[in-house]
Amino acid sequence: MDKLLIRGGRPLHGEVLVSGAKNAALPELCAALLTPEPVLLANVPHLQDVATMLKLIRNMGVSAERADDGSVRIDASALSTPEAPYDLVKTMRASVLALGPLLARFGEATVSLPGGCAIGSRPVDQHIKGLQAMGAHIVVEHGYMIARLPEGWTRLKGARITTDMVTVTGTENLLMAATLAEGETVLENAAQEPEITDLAEMLIKMGARIEGHGTSRIRIQGVERLHGCQHAVVADRIEAGTFLCAVAATGGDVFLRHARADHLDAVTEKLREAGADVQAEDGGIRVRSAGASQLKAQGFRTTEYPGFPTDMQAQFMALNCVAQGTAAVTETIFENRFMHVNELLRLGARIQVDGRVAVVEGLGGAAGAGLSGAAVMATDLRASASLVIAALVADGQTVVDRIYHLDRGYDRMEAKLRGIGADIERI
Numbered sequence: 001m002d003k004l005l006i007r008g009g010r011p012l013h014g015e016v017l018v019s020g021a022k023n024a025a026l027p028e029l030c031a032a033l034l035t036p037e038p039v040l041l042a043n044v045p046h047l048q049d050v051a052t053m054l055k056l057i058r059n060m061g062v063s064a065e066r067a068d069d070g071s072v073r074i075d076a077s078a079l080s081t082p083e084a085p086y087d088l089v090k091t092m093r094a095s096v097l098a099l100g101p102l103l104a105r106f107g108e109a110t111v112s113l114p115g116g117c118a119i120g121s122r123p124v125d126q127h128i129k130g131l132q133a134m135g136a137h138i139v140v141e142h143g144y145m146i147a148r149l150p151e152g153w154t155r156l157k158g159a160r161i162t163t164d165m166v167t168v169t170g171t172e173n174l175l176m177a178a179t180l181a182e183g184e185t186v187l188e189n190a191a192q193e194p195e196i197t198d199l200a201e202m203l204i205k206m207g208a209r210i211e212g213h214g215t216s217r218i219r220i221q222g223v224e225r226l227h228g229c230q231h232a233v234v235a236d237r238i239e240a241g242t243f244l245c246a247v248a249a250t251g252g253d254v255f256l257r258h259a260r261a262d263h264l265d266a267v268t269e270k271l272r273e274a275g276a277d278v279q280a281e282d283g284g285i286r287v288r289s290a291g292a293s294q295l296k297a298q299g300f301r302t303t304e305y306p307g308f309p310t311d312m313q314a315q316f317m318a319l320n321c322v323a324q325g326t327a328a329v330t331e332t333i334f335e336n337r338f339m340h341v342n343e344l345l346r347l348g349a350r351i352q353v354d355g356r357v358a359v360v361e362g363l364g365g366a367a368g369a370g371l372s373g374a375a376v377m378a379t380d381l382r383a384s385a386s387l388v389i390a391a392l393v394a395d396g397q398t399v400v401d402r403i404y405h406l407d408r409g410y411d412r413m414e415a416k417l418r419g420i421g422a423d424i425e426r427i
């Protein structure tokens, strides 16, 4: 099993090319199932999750070819099996995004319930509730959601749907399903993440009629069919945010090409308050930092977009560990997203967790930023990234085990870090 070997203490300098967003590419690959015409998706990141999604849709009889330039051509004209089996769904929750498009286009779908995930229980009741409101019959049997249209129906029916909480993939599933429904669907309490806006823009290119994406009320007028399109996946704000935290902690000067400053306001504001210099520049974001000794730990609460993203909580916590002062980090989205804490403690961090709050006592920028390298284990995707950031500033050598979690969602992270001066290798 691959591991990362990191020798800390080097500042980072140069330029990083930010990849397409995992959390946009995955729903957009599913959106291609809505049409029998070819879809060309550009800027698709090289990730394990994307490989899993391609396997999943090929398993349905879809042709999906990746070109050298990173684009993927999807042709779902011969889709024969509207099913997502457990074997493929268990490693990636986003497989649930096949449900809405399959049901909308074929009137039936059988999709495994996603497995329980390390960061929380993550039910999909809101996806089911929304599709039921559009007329679908859905039963959950033997671990599968078996969905079909009522006898005599050829399309879902538009509905007004208010989800109990703001859900990102829930909004995406219902949005995709509604594009082919009969009549109007209104999604209230919709998620506003930039990945949803990007998905809606792709669907509009396919002929969908959507208004209000990027707000909490999305209106969709269903159409009878969608056509093919070309679309480029939006830049990954979480990958960009991860590099911002890494450079702030190690010190240095790095330009993140393609990073979207307008998608990262909550994170960049906290980084500036911490003492890093973060500037939007033409075509990306520049971050300059004098390193941990000049940083002040910052408290924050994770919330839905445009608030501080839960997907950046672990990485910012690593930065807090080496800064000066004490800060409280509150996780409001997932009930079990502090698993990086025990591993950060192995590196010498001072953190106390009480329920959903982690109080971090910064080590104040001492030599090696106060952390010392050790063997640690990645427990989930962003936890892995936080361990990498901590290892980049720690004194001595850190080995991060179980980096298959990292490979799920970061495009060649160690190569990008090596390119800006980090001492990091895959072993």
Ligand SMILES: CC(=O)N[C@H]1[C@@H](OP(=O)(O)OP(=O)(O)OC[C@H]2O[C@@H](n3ccc(=O)[nH]c3=O)[C@H](O)[C@@H]2O)O[C@H](CO)[C@@H](O)[C@@H]1O
Pocket: 023, 026, 093, 094, 120, 121, 122, 123, 124, 125, 126, 127, 165, 166, 167, 168, 169, 170, 310, 311, 333, 334, 335
């Ligand atoms: C592939 C993808 O885009 N993943 C992102 C997506 O996950 P995902 O879409 O799974 O997360 P949600 O926004 O749905 O989850 C938000 C909260 O709602 C709860 N919930 C959600 C749906 C439901 O039917 N019932 C229910 O109870 C969840 O358990 C969680 O507590 O948004 C999360 C929150 O920004 C991010 O961390 C993930 O990176």
Ligand SMILES: C=C(OP(=O)(O)O)C(=O)O
Pocket: 022, 023, 092, 093, 094, 117, 119, 311, 381, 382, 409
């Ligand atoms: C939690 C994440 O992803 P997923 O929803 O795919 O598990 C993430 O991207 O941090």
